[in-house]
Amino acid sequence: xxxxxxxxxxxxxxxxxxxxxxxxxxxxxxxxxxxxxxxxxxxxxxxxxxxxxxxxxxxxxxxxxxxxxxxxxxxxxxxxxxxxxxxxxxxxxxxxxxxxxxxxxxxxxxxxxxxxxxxxxxxxxxxxxxxxxxxxxxxxxxxxxxxxxxxxxxxxxxxxxxxxxxxxxxxxxxxxxxxxxxxxxxxxxxxxxxxxxxxxxxxxxxxxxxxxxxxxxxxxxxxxxxxxxxxxxxxxxxxxxxxxxxxxxxxxxxxxxxxxxxxxxxxxxxxxxxxxxxxxxxxxxxxxxxxxxxxxxxxxxxxxxxxxxxxxxxxxxxxxxxxxxxxxxxxxxxxxxxxxxxxxxxxxxxxxxxxxxxxxxxxxxxxxxxxxxxxxxxxxx
Numbered sequence: 001x002x003x004x005x006x007x008x009x010x011x012x013x014x015x016x017x018x019x020x021x022x023x024x025x026x027x028x029x030x031x032x033x034x035x036x037x038x039x040x041x042x043x044x045x046x047x048x049x050x051x052x053x054x055x056x057x058x059x060x061x062x063x064x065x066x067x068x069x070x071x072x073x074x075x076x077x078x079x080x081x082x083x084x085x086x087x088x089x090x091x092x093x094x095x096x097x098x099x100x101x102x103x104x105x106x107x108x109x110x111x112x113x114x115x116x117x118x119x120x121x122x123x124x125x126x127x128x129x130x131x132x133x134x135x136x137x138x139x140x141x142x143x144x145x146x147x148x149x150x151x152x153x154x155x156x157x158x159x160x161x162x163x164x165x166x167x168x169x170x171x172x173x174x175x176x177x178x179x180x181x182x183x184x185x186x187x188x189x190x191x192x193x194x195x196x197x198x199x200x201x202x203x204x205x206x207x208x209x210x211x212x213x214x215x216x217x218x219x220x221x222x223x224x225x226x227x228x229x230x231x232x233x234x235x236x237x238x239x240x241x242x243x244x245x246x247x248x249x250x251x252x253x254x255x256x257x258x259x260x261x262x263x264x265x266x267x268x269x270x271x272x273x274x275x276x277x278x279x280x281x282x283x284x285x286x287x288x289x290x291x292x293x294x295x296x297x298x299x300x301x302x303x304x305x306x307x308x309x310x311x312x313x314x315x316x317x318x319x320x321x322x323x324x325x326x327x328x329x330x331x332x333x334x335x336x337x338x339x340x341x342x343x344x345x346x347x348x349x350x351x352x353x354x355x356x357x358x359x360x361x362x363x364x365x366x367x368x369x370x371x372x373x374x375x376x377x378x379x380x381x
Contacts, residue, residue, distance in 0.1 A: 023343035047272035064092025095240035119350030168313025300375030
């Protein structure tokens with residue numbers, strides 16, 4: 001048979017899959033892929049079991065179980081003062097990545113330009129390219145990775161269709177500030193530019209900072225597709241349940257694509273999560289829980305030769321190893337896993353051009369014992 005012509009000829013297996021497989025192969029502590037190593041709430045598991053026993057085992061509505069959409073609408077209004085109609089403006093998805101892919105698929109046409117900020121979560125650019133869009137990337141500078149909005153203005157053209165934002169940011173753990181919102185608002189005002197806002201770490205904000213969701217700002221809300229994830233909120237990343245908030249005119253287009261990708265999402269888990277998040281402490285307490293983990297891990301890293309970068313959100317901590325070796329980050333990451341037993345992610349994987357700043361990303365969404373063991377091994381580097 002004639003070989004298939006690849007739609008993504010430069011794309012291989014994601015770095016997360018590669019490093020998790022390596023961690024399993026060599027017995028390294030896996031601080032690479034972003035998932036907890038502890039169980040989710042037993043009460044949540046009980047609620048799933050109850051939903052199954054109550055017969056909620058067939059297809060859910062395409063847009064999601066209404067009880068869950070109603071709870072999301074309540075949570076969003078409580079936290080951000082934004083009203084979303086659960087019938088026409090909230091869609092349950094098979095995780096955040098599916099929501100991102102669906103949003104891009106729904107609105108990006110050939111030659112549409114999309115601005116992304118690198119280092120960037122690795123699903124953005126491939127989805128844009130699959131739709132025939134053009135990736136316009138702006139490289140952020142460590143250690144603070146702040147967006148240079150004057151450079152964003154220079155990237156804007158009459159073909160700019162979308163700006164993709166991610167706050168709290170993966171992999172840099174930075175967040176948007178009010179001044180960023182003001183500059184963004186000024187740039188898109190009177191322009192037909194959409195915003196795709198990846199907010200899957202919305203509840204993991206530290207040091208009393210505010211999460212500046214697009215939902216907080218009416219002028220941005222009306223042009224934004226906002227993606228969130230219950231995997232992060234419920235400590236259950238393997239359940240792959242997320243959602244997309246968008247005005248009804250955008251949701252209509254989103255659902256046209258969504259129905260032909262997954263149609264609907266795991267039914268009993270939707271009923272369980274809807275009941276679970278009625279307890280507002282489930283999400284209101286998350287910043288404190290993860291800040292304790294962050295602080296504990298940072299205190300440990302300070303005893304090593306790695307140098308900490310700022311961490312204001314998400315469950316990732318970036319470090320520089322410039323004082324240790326001149327090795328490329330991908331090479332050093334592999335050696336770190338094989339020789340010292342700790343798996344991380346090289347941040348060059350988050351750049352289209354593979355830019356190497358000698359920075360690694362660790363996930364601290366782990367048990368204290370796991371973090372302590374990882375630090376003990378890193379102290380030998």
